[in-house]
Amino acid sequence: METLNRVDQKVNININGDDVSVSKGTTILDASKKAGIKIPTLCHLKDCTPTGACRMCIVEVEGARNLVASCTNPVAEGMKIQTHSNRVIDARKTILELMIANHPMECLKCDRNGFCDLQDLAEEYGITEVPYQGRKRHNPIDLSSPSIIRDADKCILCGKCVKVCEQVQSVNAIEFTKRGFESVVAPSFNCVLGESNCINCGQCIMVCPTGALTEKGAIGDVRAALKDPTKIVIAQPAPAIRVTIGEAMGMEAGAISTGKLVTSLKKLGFNQVFDTDFAADLTIMEEGSELVHRITNNGVLPMMTSCSPGWIKFVEHFYPSLIPNLSTCKSPHQMMGAVIKSYWAKKAGVDPKNIYVVSIMPCTAKKFEAQRPELENDGLRDVDAVLTTRELTKLLKTSGINFKNLEDSEFDSPLGMASGAGDIFGASGGVMEAALRSAYFLITGEELENIDFTGVRGLDGVKEATVNVKGLDVKIAVASSLGQARKLMDKVVSGEAEYHFIEIMTCAGGCIAGGGQPLNTDLERVKARLQSTYAIDAKKELRKSHKNTEVQKLYEEFLGKPLGEVSHKLLHTHYHEREMK
Amino acid sequence: MVKRMSNCTSCNCKSSKNLPEDLVKIFEKYTKKRENVIPLLQDVQEKYGYLSKENLISISEYLNVPTSNVYGVATFYNQFRLVPLGKHLIRVCRGTACHVKGSDKILDKIESELNIKAGETTSDELFSLETVACVGACSIAPVITVDEEFYGRLQQKDITALIDKYRKSD
Numbered sequence: 001m002e003t004l005n006r007v008d009q010k011v012n013i014n015i016n017g018d019d020v021s022v023s024k025g026t027t028i029l030d031a032s033k034k035a036g037i038k039i040p041t042l043c044h045l046k047d048c049t050p051t052g053a054c055r056m057c058i059v060e061v062e063g064a065r066n067l068v069a070s071c072t073n074p075v076a077e078g079m080k081i082q083t084h085s086n087r088v089i090d091a092r093k094t095i096l097e098l099m100i101a102n103h104p105m106e107c108l109k110c111d112r113n114g115f116c117d118l119q120d121l122a123e124e125y126g127i128t129e130v131p132y133q134g135r136k137r138h139n140p141i142d143l144s145s146p147s148i149i150r151d152a153d154k155c156i157l158c159g160k161c162v163k164v165c166e167q168v169q170s171v172n173a174i175e176f177t178k179r180g181f182e183s184v185v186a187p188s189f190n191c192v193l194g195e196s197n198c199i200n201c202g203q204c205i206m207v208c209p210t211g212a213l214t215e216k217g218a219i220g221d222v223r224a225a226l227k228d229p230t231k232i233v234i235a236q237p238a239p240a241i242r243v244t245i246g247e248a249m250g251m252e253a254g255a256i257s258t259g260k261l262v263t264s265l266k267k268l269g270f271n272q273v274f275d276t277d278f279a280a281d282l283t284i285m286e287e288g289s290e291l292v293h294r295i296t297n298n299g300v301l302p303m304m305t306s307c308s309p310g311w312i313k314f315v316e317h318f319y320p321s322l323i324p325n326l327s328t329c330k331s332p333h334q335m336m337g338a339v340i341k342s343y344w345a346k347k348a349g350v351d352p353k354n355i356y357v358v359s360i361m362p363c364t365a366k367k368f369e370a371q372r373p374e375l376e377n378d379g380l381r382d383v384d385a386v387l388t389t390r391e392l393t394k395l396l397k398t399s400g401i402n403f404k405n406l407e408d409s410e411f412d413s414p415l416g417m418a419s420g421a422g423d424i425f426g427a428s429g430g431v432m433e434a435a436l437r438s439a440y441f442l443i444t445g446e447e448l449e450n451i452d453f454t455g456v457r458g459l460d461g462v463k464e465a466t467v468n469v470k471g472l473d474v475k476i477a478v479a480s481s482l483g484q485a486r487k488l489m490d491k492v493v494s495g496e497a498e499y500h501f502i503e504i505m506t507c508a509g510g511c512i513a514g515g516g517q518p519l520n521t522d523l524e525r526v527k528a529r530l531q532s533t534y535a536i537d538a539k540k541e542l543r544k545s546h547k548n549t550e551v552q553k554l555y556e557e558f559l560g561k562p563l564g565e566v567s568h569k570l571l572h573t574h575y576h577e578r579e580m581k
Numbered sequence: 582m583v584k585r586m587s588n589c590t591s592c593n594c595k596s597s598k599n600l601p602e603d604l605v606k607i608f609e610k611y612t613k614k615r616e617n618v619i620p621l622l623q624d625v626q627e628k629y630g631y632l633s634k635e636n637l638i639s640i641s642e643y644l645n646v647p648t649s650n651v652y653g654v655a656t657f658y659n660q661f662r663l664v665p666l667g668k669h670l671i672r673v674c675r676g677t678a679c680h681v682k683g684s685d686k687i688l689d690k691i692e693s694e695l696n697i698k699a700g701e702t703t704s705d706e707l708f709s710l711e712t713v714a715c716v717g718a719c720s721i722a723p724v725i726t727v728d729e730e731f732y733g734r735l736q737q738k739d740i741t742a743l744i745d746k747y748r749k750s751d
Contacts, residue, residue, distance in 0.1 A: 166647070172647035172648075172649045172650065173649065174649060175647075175649035175650055175652065175653040176653050176657070177652060177653050177656045177657075178656045178657065179656070179657045179658075179659075187649065188637075188648045188649045188651075188652035189634055189637075189652060580648075
């Protein structure tokens with residue numbers, strides 16, 4: 001009973017003259033938020049340990065000698081708080097001026113121009129000059145990673161990237177190193193990001209308040225290809241793009257804009273626009289067959305999904321003994337690239353050497369994946385360039401495309417048809433659900449009536465279920481974020497938990513919250529995107545991958561059967577152990 | 582070859598690394614807890630004179646604390662060295678009395694004479710240079726120590742001969 005009482009205990013405080021009652025243990029920052037007051041902060045990260053590093057959230061508490069950091073201080077009964085007194089405002093201005101004194105001031109040519117928290121606060125607090133002159137840092141820009149650029153001179157040492165890498169992803173690729181003026185967030189041993197155990201998820205970019213962490217852009221390469229008359233440039237957007245690009249182009253959160261997306265890509269000059277969701281259906285045919293094969297032939301179990309390239313690199317670094325558990329299926333956009341440059345090229349009568357495949361992905365790790373040496377066929381890369389949702393947004397804005405007012409159009413055929421199962425690949429649990437819809441058919445030869453596996457849907461970190469397939473209890477688990485994946489893998493390794501099939505997505509919630517998505521991604525937006533993802537599926541007639549007639553045709557005309565010889569060559573891959581640093 | 586220890590619990594890796602006996606003896610004194618990072622770093626440095634990359638990784642694996650965390654701690658504190666010490670350790674006192682008596686000029690002169698900065702070691706591994714807060718010999722400021730020897734009331738012009746003495750002795 002004592003616990004119950006403690007949960008309900010309320011504390012009465014006064015913020016800016018208004019009486020507020022909040023639960024005991026609430027920080028001043030959260031209490032103010034509840035009271036509708038926005039306190040600025042550059043280092044606060046929801047659900048991670050508050051560190052009070054940036055000092056922007058300081059407030060005045062009556063009776064306290066100094067200003068206190070509202071993110072680390074809990075409320076106390078009778079507390080009187082001023083969040084925007086003159087003393088507080090002056091102190092915040094000084095803090096900003098000191099941060100800016102050691103900032104490169106390259107705003108006009110910064111990737112984050114217009115999307116920078118430091119810039120926003122400088123504007124909000126009316127910073128018009130920097131009264132302090134001191135030493136400036138001159139660290140080299142780390143361009144070694146295919147996914148992420150690290151410019152330590154723009155870093156304000158807020159520590160959010162370190163926290164998300166450690167506490168959410170459990171990767172620990174970066175940490176504060178050295179001390180004082182020399183402090184820099186970096187991988188161990190002065191190693192560059194591209195040689196570290198960074199798994200390229202890009203969640204550090206999502207939380208970075210400045211331009212210290214940005215994606216390795218491919219807009220220049222894509223525009224050059226679009227200008228080249230000898231190239232056949234083909235776009236393929238991932239499932240999660242259609243529920244975010246509208247939002248990024250000024251529509252409401254979660255706006256479903258599949259048709260506008262296709263039109264906009266055509267307007268940009270892409271010769272063909274195919275759907276990665278088609279390749280998701282294709283993945284299900286291969287991965288579902290692989291699962292059935294493993295179950296019926298005493299293969300290595302649990303089988304684990306391989307669509308999320310951050311997760312793949314995570315296994316290669318941290319759980320190399322589980323590499324045989326990874327499905328050998330390439331991820332959908334890589335499969336699509338391989339199919340375009342073989343099947344489609346032949347059908348269209350074009351030389352695959354002239355084809356330039358551009359994947360539009362919610363993900364920075366896809367950039368790394370597309371460069372993996374093994375993901376090619378006859379010397380031709382499966383995928384030539386990867387653009388994130390953010391980069392597509394920039395490209396559309398540069399090209400003056402009024403996205404909201406575009407007409408809808410359809411994906412090109414024959415690689416444009418997708419089932420609802422393919423459409424839900426962008427949400428945590430989506431690959432599992434899609435696989436189950438078809439695996440049932442693949443095992444029993446019968447169609448499943450109720451295909452809504454609601455138990456694997458939603459934003460919970462780990463979801464488990466048992467599905468009865470004609471007497472066989474198939475045990476499944478779904479995890480999103482690598483911190484959650486690590487917990488699950490430890491159980492698998494220790495033998496504490498046994499499963500047949502596990503789906504892992506690198507980013508919490510899945511690709512709808514990927515590291516390549518718009519920077520203002522928050523829980524509410526992710527929920528809206530999640531809802532839209534399942535709405536797309538629910539509205540479709542075609543909801544099972546194996547019923548996709550274009551996929552069936554691809555097998556009839558070209559691939560033969562799932563796991564067949566051609567599939568093996570084009571659609572499957574291998575992994576290798578990587579050093580842990 | 583990927584090197585890891587058999588008792589690594591953060592991953593399911595196989596043992597492929599035999600630790601030196603000295604290191605094992607140090608590790609045995611400590612439980613596998615995060616709070617033992619600093620004492621372990623201190624003991625390993627005392628044994629080997631510095632913290633090698635291999636030993637930092639071994640400490641991280643033994644304690645099951647990410648290498649980035651261990652490296653972060655090792656680079657945060659001035660007491661830890663990530664490169665081996667030179668044959669002779671020169672310490673320049675930067676305490677108040679020495680500062681008043683111009684220890685900054687003494688430091689400048691030594692830095693240019695050795696062509697290294699404080700905290701570094703010469704490429705011939707003969708000298709390492711450090712600054713310290715006080716050596717407790719304020720009455721003869723400005724003071725430096727070379728190994729166990731004290732040199733007081735120094736002037737810039739004394740430095741070349743002093744360093745040459747150690748160069749010649751080797």
